[in-house]
Amino acid sequence: MKTAVITGANRGLGAEWVSQLLEEGWHVYAGYRSEPGRLVSLEHERLTTHILDVQSNESVEAFAEHAPNKIDMLVNNAGVADGRWRNLQEIDEKWALEVLDINALGPVRVVKALYEKMSHSSLTRVAMISSLMASIDDCHIGRSYAYRASKTALNMFTVAMKKEAREDNITFAILHPGWVKTDMGGDKAPVEIPESILGMRHVLSTRTLENSGEFIQYDGQILPW
Numbered sequence: 246m247k248t249a250v251i252t253g254a255n256r257g258l259g260a261e262w263v264s265q266l267l268e269e270g271w272h273v274y275a276g277y278r279s280e281p282g283r284l285v286s287l288e289h290e291r292l293t294t295h296i297l298d299v300q301s302n303e304s305v306e307a308f309a310e311h312a313p314n315k316i317d318m319l320v321n322n323a324g325v326a327d328g329r330w331r332n333l334q335e336i337d338e339k340w341a342l343e344v345l346d347i348n349a350l351g352p353v354r355v356v357k358a359l360y361e362k363m364s365h366s367s368l369t370r371v372a373m374i375s376s377l378m379a380s381i382d383d384c385h386i387g388r389s390y391a392y393r394a395s396k397t398a399l400n401m402f403t404v405a406m407k408k409e410a411r412e413d414n415i416t417f418a419i420l421h422p423g424w425v426k427t428d429m430g431g432d433k434a435p436v437e438i439p440e441s442i443l444g445m446r447h448v449l450s451t452r453t454l455e456n457s458g459e460f461i462q463y464d465g466q467i468l469p470w
């Protein structure tokens with residue numbers, strides 16, 4: 246049976262990844278930071294949950310230790326926003342560093358900790374949940390400084406690690422979920438959660454060692470860096 250690991254799985258996009266993958270017959274190992282939230286209603290014999298704070302090496306290591314021994318998919322979904330409309334003078338340095346720590350380094354910690362369990366004879370697909378707001382080419386309206394920078398850094402971490410990982414049969418997709426109706430995306434977002442996840446699942450399923458590291462939207466559109 247194929248096994249997927251999902252971070253930030255108690256609500257929003259993460260919980261829907263869990264729901265759709267269970268429907269599809271996957272074994273799912275899901276991380277939640279403090280409250281299991283929607284994971285409670287998704288209870289299933291193929292679902293295992295574990296506490297995970299991607300900011301803490303200790304927490305990531307304990308999560309990895311309890312993970313199944315062979316992992317076929319990892320969705321690095323956990324992330325935080327940074328107070329979108331703050332202007333330059335309002336940048337809170339302490340919070341900005343936290344945003345960078347969670348959004349850019351968090352997924353790297355998880356990849357490092359699960360690496361041995363992901364490297365095996367069959368291909369492992371890793372989704373790094375980024376954002377169009379990471380795009381330097383597309384940054385026309387500015388603001389959201391720390392969030393943008395954190396996701397741009399995540400993109401570079403991923404592109405930089407893809408070569409090393411290719412030798413170990415691991416491929417990456419850098420995914421933009423669309424602007425989605427979640428707590429983070431808000432009510433005005435045009436994309437519904439199930440549509441975003443359906444699209445990202447399809448894009449992830451088309452990953453090979455050759456196309457590793459592409460920056461792609463949930464509907465398959467390649468994004469500018």
Ligand SMILES: NC(=O)c1ccc[n+]([C@@H]2O[C@H](COP(=O)([O-])OP(=O)(O)OC[C@H]3O[C@@H](n4cnc5c(N)ncnc54)[C@H](OP(=O)(O)O)[C@@H]3O)[C@@H](O)[C@H]2O)c1
Nearest residue numbers: 253257258278298299322323324376424425427428429430
């Ligand atoms: N929604 C959008 O329009 C949109 C657009 C582009 C990219 N994204 C990205 O998509 C991903 C999911 O976003 P979403 O819209 O589903 O957001 P959300 O509803 O705010 O959910 C965020 C999830 O991340 C978890 N999380 C935050 N910090 C964490 C930490 N330190 N360790 C572990 N888990 C942590 C949260 O856990 P708690 O419940 O404990 O806080 C929650 O489960 C994020 O990476 C986000 O940047 C979203």
